[in-house]
Amino acid sequence: MATMATVAAAAVRWGSPAQLQLLNRRRLSCSSGALPAAAAGFGWADALRVAGDGGRGDEADLSGYFRKVDLCNRGMDKKGEFVEFLVESQVVGYIHKGFTEHLREFRDVFTIISVDNDSKALEHVTLHSSLRTPEDKTYAIGNVIKSLGEIIPGIRNEFAAGNKLYPVTSSYGMPVYFSLERAAAPYFGIKAYGVHMNGYVEKDGQKFLWIGKRSDVKQTYPGMLDHLVAGGLPYGISCKENIIKECEEEAGIPRSLATNATSVGAVSYMDIEGFRYKRDVLFCYDLKLPADFIPNNEDGEVDSFRLIPVPHAANIIRRTEFFKPNCNLVIIDFLFRHGYINPDSRGYLNLLQSLRTGDCS
Numbered sequence: 001m002a003t004m005a006t007v008a009a010a011a012v013r014w015g016s017p018a019q020l021q022l023l024n025r026r027r028l029s030c031s032s033g034a035l036p037a038a039a040a041g042f043g044w045a046d047a048l049r050v051a052g053d054g055g056r057g058d059e060a061d062l063s064g065y066f067r068k069v070d071l072c073n074r075g076m077d078k079k080g081e082f083v084e085f086l087v088e089s090q091v092v093g094y095i096h097k098g099f100t101e102h103l104r105e106f107r108d109v110f111t112i113i114s115v116d117n118d119s120k121a122l123e124h125v126t127l128h129s130s131l132r133t134p135e136d137k138t139y140a141i142g143n144v145i146k147s148l149g150e151i152i153p154g155i156r157n158e159f160a161a162g163n164k165l166y167p168v169t170s171s172y173g174m175p176v177y178f179s180l181e182r183a184a185a186p187y188f189g190i191k192a193y194g195v196h197m198n199g200y201v202e203k204d205g206q207k208f209l210w211i212g213k214r215s216d217v218k219q220t221y222p223g224m225l226d227h228l229v230a231g232g233l234p235y236g237i238s239c240k241e242n243i244i245k246e247c248e249e250e251a252g253i254p255r256s257l258a259t260n261a262t263s264v265g266a267v268s269y270m271d272i273e274g275f276r277y278k279r280d281v282l283f284c285y286d287l288k289l290p291a292d293f294i295p296n297n298e299d300g301e302v303d304s305f306r307l308i309p310v311p312h313a314a315n316i317i318r319r320t321e322f323f324k325p326n327c328n329l330v331i332i333d334f335l336f337r338h339g340y341i342n343p344d345s346r347g348y349l350n351l352l353q354s355l356r357t358g359d360c361s
Helices: 004-014 017-029 044-052 063-071 076-081 097-103 134-147 182-188 239-251 310-319 325-337 348-354
Strands: 082-087 090-096 110-115 118-127 166-168 178-180 191-203 206-214 229-232 262-273 276-288 302-309
Touching: 044 302, 044 310, 063 310, 063 325, 063 348, 076 082, 076 262, 082 097, 090 097, 090 182, 090 276, 097 110, 097 118, 118 134, 134 178, 166 182, 178 182, 182 191, 182 276, 191 239, 191 325, 206 239, 206 310, 229 239, 239 276, 239 302, 262 325, 276 325, 302 310, 310 325
Parallel strands: 082 118, 191 276
Antiparallel strands: 082 090, 110 118, 166 178, 191 206, 191 229, 206 302, 262 276
């Protein structure tokens, strides 16, 4: 698959002067991306007050958990607004019919197939036949994504900076056709993978979860509650190595401890909003930490951490929207596996099944 050197070489092959002129004009006319979202309007005091209120008697009521699952699986009635994105005859994603209009001018990159030459009756989108190698595809699509900066918020220009890109494939472990920035993945309906880790401690027979609060200057979900460790899965790194790397960057967990993280399964969801079709699979890990361990964020993306009894974390999930939405699914999965949600609760099996609503492949 593409190294940045081979992608740079592809740039020379693909980038005609006319195409590069078009991209440069668009860059001058487009902003670098959307402004960060407003920071969450709550603090640790608010979260801990909700967490510690144990007098409501709602522990067996699963409706709060179902609401969090629904929050990650919106818009399924709008699937008909999308068409298949095919690469080498394989479905790798889904593109909104409205978004295809922004792709039409990039005729050297995308081929938009219509039914009986009816431009309004789209059948599917594919890549131009001149883009033969993964490197060619990565470079060409990377330039399109940069030129659509106003339409695709959150683009970091990771392609040009030589940073991590995410693999595009029909399913996990299958051949990689090209790579792109993760922020662009929902606009092409690409399946994105990530790793999320529950870091927990046992004291006097009770389990506690380390919870992070995201920095207020994060572009996505600023100030919201988060896992101790989580991140996307870029091309060229295994899940285990990625979780070890994220452990060090996000929580200061040394490799000697991080290697003990245990793979415990996966959750998945599908969420449609506007032009975006998120198809995410999160590989879940548990790591039991020493009782005296104190996390320390190394990359500036976390404001602070708190150690919270597991039932208190469950209260926050059921009663509030303080957590980053997909973190709820991974913690609910933890609650199942560690016995905090039991079969006597009404809706137990439905909730368990709903954690894998997306295409978990």
